[in-house]
Amino acid sequence: LHTQLQAWRSQLRKGNLELAVLVALEAKPRYGLELVELLNQFELGISEGSIYPLLARLRSEKKVETKWVDETTGHAHKYYWLTERGRTMCHRMVATWREFNTAFGRLLEDRR
Amino acid sequence: MTLPRDVEAWLAATARCLAGAPDRAEIMAELRDHFATLRARGARSLLREFPPPEVYAAAFPGARAAAPAPHRRLAALAAAPLALVQIVAIALVALGVIKLVAVPELGVWVAPHGRFVIGVLDAPDAHELLGWAAVPLFIAVGLLLRVAARRARAALLPHPGI
Numbered sequence: 001l002h003t004q005l006q007a008w009r010s011q012l013r014k015g016n017l018e019l020a021v022l023v024a025l026e027a028k029p030r031y032g033l034e035l036v037e038l039l040n041q042f043e044l045g046i047s048e049g050s051i052y053p054l055l056a057r058l059r060s061e062k063k064v065e066t067k068w069v070d071e072t073t074g075h076a077h078k079y080y081w082l083t084e085r086g087r088t089m090c091h092r093m094v095a096t097w098r099e100f101n102t103a104f105g106r107l108l109e110d111r112r
Numbered sequence: 113m114t115l116p117r118d119v120e121a122w123l124a125a126t127a128r129c130l131a132g133a134p135d136r137a138e139i140m141a142e143l144r145d146h147f148a149t150l151r152a153r154g155a156r157s158l159l160r161e162f163p164p165p166e167v168y169a170a171a172f173p174g175a176r177a178a179a180p181a182p183h184r185r186l187a188a189l190a191a192a193p194l195a196l197v198q199i200v201a202i203a204l205v206a207l208g209v210i211k212l213v214a215v216p217e218l219g220v221w222v223a224p225h226g227r228f229v230i231g232v233l234d235a236p237d238a239h240e241l242l243g244w245a246a247v248p249l250f251i252a253v254g255l256l257l258r259v260a261a262r263r264a265r266a267a268l269l270p271h272p273g274i
Contacts, residue, residue: 031145032146033146033149033150047161048146048160048161048162049161049162049163049168052142052143052146052172053171053173056139056173057172057173059135060173060174075113075145075148075149076145078141078142078145
């Protein structure tokens with residue numbers, strides 16, 4: 001059961017990673033490692049390896065744009081920010097998440 | 113910034129696997145920046161959260177399949193022999209433990225006509241070769257085989273992904 005629960009948690013994380021990244025980029029541009037650290041502050045368990053393929057996909061889907069920015073810290077970081085398309089997707093995903101969360105909350109309440 | 117040798121090797125292998133990806137140079141520059149930033153902060157195991165290069169590269173849009181075809185064929189061919197080696201390894205460790213705690217006569221025997229038998233042989237002309245040395249030998253060889261089989265399996269069989 002423990003292994004199955006771990007696999008389910010992993011799928012849950014993977015399934016919601018795009019939403020988490022879009023929400024994290026809604027407020028301001030961020031770079032990859034910064035995103036991982038921010039999301040893990042909320043205990044979402046995002047691995048460093050998973051972020052760059054997702055960001056590359058979001059870029060190919062024109063949901064984010066990028067720019068290399070030198071913060072005068074010795075080397076530049078590649079920053080990501082939402083396009084209008086990405087922002088619209090983010091709002092729709094958040095609305096869907098809330099609907100789902102409400103429905104699931106009702107189901108869990110109903111079981112008592 | 114200079115990166116550790118294992119990270120450089122991982123980056124080089126990932127770059128090779130990303131040969132078909134449209135943004136290969138961008139991806140590699142970004143990964144290099146990622147590791148350099150962590151390194152500058154004093155992090156040590158930089159690759160801990162990254163899968164093998166061929167698996168990682170395949171996760172990017174436009175990249176080729178996770179493992180080259182010959183690699184997949186080799187993995188398929190090796191699966192059954194590796195499983196057999198693991199069973200032999202476990203059996204050897206079990207034999208060592210059983211000899212130690214329950215059946216002292218268990219060992220490597222030379223039967224009449226020069227035939228070798230692993231187990232217990234109750235024949236008048238048979239003699240045991242290793243005596244109590246069989247206990248550490250069985251356990252050590254069993255453990256070594258198990259480690260070797262697991263490493264070979266990890267290197268050959270498909271990675272679960274990221």
